[in-house]
Amino acid sequence: MVLIPKKRNGEKGLVFVDINIVGQKRSALIDMEASDLFISEKAAKKLVLSIRKSNKKIKITTSKKAPTVGVVRDVELQIDEWKSNEEFKVIQLDDYDYVLGLNFIDKIQATLQPWVDLIHIVIGSPTKIIVPVHRDMKVRTKVLSSIQLVEDVSYGRNINSSERNATKAHSKVGSFKVHKQ
Numbered sequence: 001m002v003l004i005p006k007k008r009n010g011e012k013g014l015v016f017v018d019i020n021i022v023g024q025k026r027s028a029l030i031d032m033e034a035s036d037l038f039i040s041e042k043a044a045k046k047l048v049l050s051i052r053k054s055n056k057k058i059k060i061t062t063s064k065k066a067p068t069v070g071v072v073r074d075v076e077l078q079i080d081e082w083k084s085n086e087e088f089k090v091i092q093l094d095d096y097d098y099v100l101g102l103n104f105i106d107k108i109q110a111t112l113q114p115w116v117d118l119i120h121i122v123i124g125s126p127t128k129i130i131v132p133v134h135r136d137m138k139v140r141t142k143v144l145s146s147i148q149l150v151e152d153v154s155y156g157r158n159i160n161s162s163e164r165n166a167t168k169a170h171s172k173v174g175s176f177k178v179h180k181q
Contacts, residue, residue, distance in 0.1 A: 034101030043097035
């Protein structure tokens with residue numbers, strides 16, 4: 001039997017982690033539907049980051065693809081003890097200034113454990129950093145987020161039918177016994 005603990009504080013909402021970006025303490029949204037690291041144009045300008053023009057495009061949920069404002073490179077980013085220089089895509093964001101996406105989470109070998117409000121970052125075997133996350137929902141709004149660079153988006157296939165076919169696929173599972181202790 002697997003026991004999943006309740007969230008410590010019972011809060012619901014989006015998951016955020018405290019970051020330090022170019023020496024400034026901020027809070028970043030962890031969005032597992034987003035593809036990369038994103039920063040709002042407003043935040044990039046406020047931090048006096050040099051925005052380089054880019055011809056990349058993004059796709060947000062069901063909207064048409066839109067151009068990015070640009071990129072900022074070699075941005076010092078720190079999460080607890082983990083630290084690196086990263087590239088952020090600069091885009092128009094309304095609600096949140098910093099978004100950490102799935103490709104970034106994979107890159108830093110992190111696992112999000114929202115049921116206990118923690119993120120684990122592997123920095124070497126067997127060393128890992130355990131970082132608390134917090135939850136928040138701005139003005140009780142409902143948020144539908146999925147920001148992806150166009151190169152990360154698959155076109156020309158019906159995702160729903162692919163998912164349906166995957167759930168109908170036959171799988172072979174060997175026999176097993178449950179031992180009571």
